[in-house]
Amino acid sequence: METVDQTFEEYPPFLRIHNDGTIERLVGTQTVPPSPLSDAGISSKDVVISPNVSARLYIPHSALSSTKKLPTLVYFHGGGFIIESPFSPHYHPYQDSLAAKAGVIIVSVNYRLAPEHRLPTSYDDSWEAIKWTVGLSDEWLRDHADLDRLFFAGDSAGGNIVHQMAMRTSPSEIRLRGVVLVHPFFWGPNLSDTEKEQIGFVDMVWRLVSPDVGIMQSHWVNWEAERATPLTKLGCQRVMLCVAELDFLNKKGKEYYEALKESGWEGMVELVETEGEDHVFHLFKPDCEKARVFMEQVASFLNQG
Structure with missing residues (x-):
């Protein structure tokens, strides 16, 4: 039988x-395909960075016929390190709209996922994409990227990746202007009642991502863990830390904001909180008024200075 x-x-x-x-x-x-010219006026294409890493690039179509240099954003998607990609119906429209609103080039990174590829694979792949970007390894970047206005951004697990990449960044090698952490995945002790309600879910995800180290002891999600590098090593000038009021990760995001302010790090950090919304609401409800306002806030950050 x-x-x-x-x-x-x-x-x-x-x-x-x-x-x-x-x-x-x-x-x-x-997945959805890239577009030579979207309704928002953005051209996008897929590129291979290495045998294991790829990306989707976005650029305002009008920039292709000019010599203007644009701010450059390396973006890391969320999904708990285990799902999603830059090519998804959630991320592609968001990147297309953000590139149009902010007038930036975006390199949206497709890193390998757990459980097939456990941490630190996602970090290593993301770092490889950053080095590829600053190496101006594509003609869009060579002709139009302003690496003096380089930013990292990401949501959820991608926000965690942003932190890790900024900690790896040396200002003497990469001129990172700023980072945007959207509803970042951090964890650690002193859980609130809301966080305690999510312990089962978080532990389930973590067993897939990094089963050899307990989440409370992991310096990857707990910046106060024994092996964690001091926040003073954050290799950028400005940080935008974004939280949503109803998100169970709200408290940990605010704790990161306070810890960074008190760490002795010499940059500027701002906290943006969206009231009445939950985790990555802007991806699931992109046409709502609060998502529109939030995109304007991110675009403004990318164009300051």
Whole structure:
């Protein structure tokens, strides 16, 4: 009698791991193509950075026929390190709109995902994409990127990646102007009641991402962990830390903001809180008024100074 493959581990709502080791992602797998010219006036294309890393590039179409140099943003998507990509129906429209609103070049990074590729793979892939960007490895970058106005941004797990990349950045090598951390994934002790309600979910995700180190002890999500590098090493001049009022990660985001202010880091940090909204609301409700206001805030940050 033929044996039917049975799922032996489920991680709702993200994925199943079958008993033959096959990973079945339940969400975050849909893709949309790039556009030579979008309704917002943006050209986008996909590029291969290395055998393991790719990206989708965005540029205002009008810039292609000029010599104007533009601020350059390297963006890291969210999805708990286990789902999503720059090519998804959530991220592609957002990047297209942000490139148009801010007038910037965007390099939206497609890094490898857990559990097939556990941390620090996502960090290493993201760093590879940064080096590729500052190496001006594409004609759009060579002709139009202003690396004196270089920014990193990301949401959720991508916000965590932004922090890690800024900590790796040396101002003597990369002139990082600023970073935008949107609803970043940080964790650690002194949990609020709201955070305690999410312990099961967070632990489930973490077992997929980094099973060898407990989340409370991981310097990747807890900047106060024993191996963590002091926040004074953050390699940029400005930080925009964004939280949403109803997001269970709200408290940890605000704690990061306060810790950075008190660390002795010499840059400028601002806190942006969106009232009445939840985690990455701007991706799921891009046409709402608060998402519009939030995009204007991010665009303004990318064009300051």
